[in-house]
Amino acid sequence: MCDQTDDKTELIDALQTIPWFHELAPDHFNRLIELSCLQDLETGQELFREGDKEDCLFIVLEGRVAIEMRVPGRGKVRIYTAEPMDIVGWSSITPVVRQRTAGARAVLPSRVVCLNAQKLYNACEEDHDLGYVVFRRLANVVASRLLTTRLQLLDMFAHPAAKEG
C-alpha cells in the first residue's frame, strides 16, 4: 500500500475527475480522501500479485493495467485490461476475506487511486448512504465484468473445427 502524504491537493484534484465521486455528499467525499492515496506505476510494474492479501481497491486514473493469471503451461494470460476510471480489485471490499485471485500489472505508465479496503468497508458499514453509492458503483462494475466474462467464455471467435473437436 502506498505511503500517506500530507499534501492532499493532488489527490483531491484526482478524485474530482472520477464521475461517480460527484454523486457523493461533501462529507462522504472527505471521508474517502482520508482513506485514499495516489500511486504511480511504471510500465511492467506490478500492482499486486496472485495470492497477495486484498488490502486495497484501485481506481485507474491514467494508463492501462492488465489483470493476469498464471496458467500452467501457458505462462501469464491477460484476461482483462483496466482503463481510466475502471475499478480494479473490487472483491477486496466484499465481506469474505480473500487473497488476490489474479495479478495486476501496468502495461503503460499508469496512475491509480488506492483506497484502503478495510477502512472503506468500515466507512460503508457505518454510513449506509455512502455505502449505497459505493456498492451501486461496484454492482455496475461486476455486471460489466460478468458480461465480458460470459462473452469470453462463449469463445465466439473460435474456429468451428476447434469448437466441434
Place this chain on the structure above:
Amino acid sequence: MTAYSPQQTAAISLVSPMLPFRAEILSVQPEAPLVSTYWMRFLDPELRTSYQFKPGQFNMLSIPGMGEAAISISSDSNDHQRVGHTVRFVGNVTNAISRLKAGDVIGVRGPFGTSWPLEDHHGKDIFIAAGGIGLPPLRPILYQVMAQRNNFGRVVVIYGARTPDDLQFTREYKAWEEAGIELIITVDRGDEKWTGLVGVVPLMFYRLRMDPRKSVVYTCGPEIMIRFVIFEALARRITPDQIYVSMERNMRCGLGLCGHCQLGPYFVCKDGPVFTYEQLQPYFNVEDL
C-alpha cells in the same frame, strides 16, 4: 467459359447466372492462422476493368467439384486491377481455397447483395464494430474513408479477435490511424507480450462518447457479438435505423431464387447481407432463424 456482355459491370452471366467467371490468383497474403487474403483478377480483360462492387457486397467463390462459398470483397472498390477476398478456412470450399497459390484459377460470381450506405452518411460519425472475420467486409469502407476523409466526422473502428495472433490486417493499422481513423483493438485473451486492450468488442462502447444525433454504427462478426453491439448502441440512444448489420446465412444461388439464405421475410443474398437493425429487429432473437 462464361459468356460476358461488354457493358456488364458484374461477373454474373445474363444467360447462365449460376456459371462462374474465371479469375487468376495473383497472390496470397496470410493474415492470421487459417485466414488469408486472395488477390485475384478476372481472366477476361474487359471484365477486369469494368467489374464494379460496393463495400459490403460479396462474391460466390468456387472450386470445381467442391462447390461455392459466399466471401465478402475485402479490397478497395476503386482498385480496378485486382479484387481481394479474405477467407477463413472452415469447410469444404474454403479448405480447397487454402490450397490455391498464385497462378491458380478460381471461379467467381458476383458481386451480390446490399452494401454499407456510406454515401448517405457524409458528415456523420461512423462507428465500426467488427469481430474476427467480420473485419474484411468492412475494410472497403476504410479505403473509401481514407480517400474522402473530410466527408465524415469521427470514424472509429472497434475490432476484436480471439488472441493477438488472430488480428487481421495488422500491417494497415498505422495507415488507418494516420488517415484520422480512431482504432480500438482488443483481444479476448492476451499473452505476456500483449500490452493492448483485453476485453470484448461490445464492452468497448463504454470507452466512447457518442452523439446519437449524428452517429451510425456498422457491425459485422459473430452473431452473438452483433447482438451485444446492438444492445450497447441502443443504450447510447442510436436508433435502430442507424445501426447497420451484415448477416451471414448459408448461400446457394446468391440470386434470391433458392431460399437457402432466408431470414424472416428476407433473402440475405439479395435483401442483405447489410440490413438495418430496424429491418431485422422482429427476427433477430428468434431461435434458429
